[in-house]
Amino acid sequence: MFDAPTLKAIGDIADHLKCEPAALQAVAEVESAGQVTALVKGRQEPLIRWEGHYFDQRLTAAQRAVARAQGLASPTAGAVKNPASQAKRWEIVTRASLINRQAALESFSIGLGQVMTAHWKRLGFASVDAMIARARESAAGQIDIMARFIEKFGLADELQRLDFTGFARGYNGSGFRKKGYHLKMAAAYQRLSGAAPVSAATGMLRMGAKGAKVRELQTLLVRAGYAVTVDGDYGPSTNDAVKDFQKAQKIKADGVAGPETMRRLDAFKQSADEQPGRQLVSDVPEVKDATKAGGFMVLVVAARDQVAETASYLTGIQADTAQTVANVLLAGSGAIGLGLAGYAIWGWFKSRRTDEGDIDAGAALPASDPALP
Known part of the structure; x- marks a missing residue:
């Protein structure tokens, strides 16, 4: 996959990040598909991926109209497709530069780590040109850019403890699960190390976790004075708030909401048996959708006995509850109603679950992304 100089550079940077070389190499392989450069106009150039929505955001109204007409910009992420050829992707940058050079140079990801050039200032470069020049120098330059991103965005901890769910949430964004990063x-x-990655934070809430317990954590953080959104997604803002809380409590500030962190946050509960952040049935997206489609009866059925209040993690919901719902819906609106109820039930069940982010070594991998190099 990578040649010896590239592997040496990965090893050197891994030492700096205090993580295993195999962990950093795994990230680089996934981001680049194991390819360092591509031939563009007779020169080996770093791999890039054009992001038309970044370009769209950086243009004036007049420039935006021109860019959209030429298929170079869109307000929707992913709407401007990347050609398979790296040479053609670099041609997009050239064409976009004729509209607004600075905006164009800030609108693509680059190198082994596929880091957005828009981050040039935060990563310590004097200009976006300097960041691009660093990527064009060598594989070591590309890995340096990736390491800067990992450090500046506080992801070294996740890599050190082999917490790839948390790392991917911070590195690839909230849609990381869809592409299975x-x-x-x-x-x-x-494959590289010969051992399955087992995070030291297994079974604990940390970045990349989602669900009911995350909502509880976020609610308690808000009560403790930290500005986070209670949405059940343990993203970077929640991670930062947990670290700040841990620092204030003078305990290890690693962003992992382990037993000690949760014990201290329990002080902000209104009662010992309170379940902060608990979703009402009417707030569950699937229930809302089913209600719109099936009318008030679906909401009544979904709300009955909180539907999945006694849900089993093995069977979804108890058989008698499911049967009651099915009977009511069949009597009320037939098979369509039953389908809507099933959708609502599943949504309610999900609202009571928590995914800590632990990775099953036997989990099936999603299909490869054809847009990657």
């Missing part, structure tokens, strides 16, 4: 990184690490 965490699973691909874990699989690459296992």
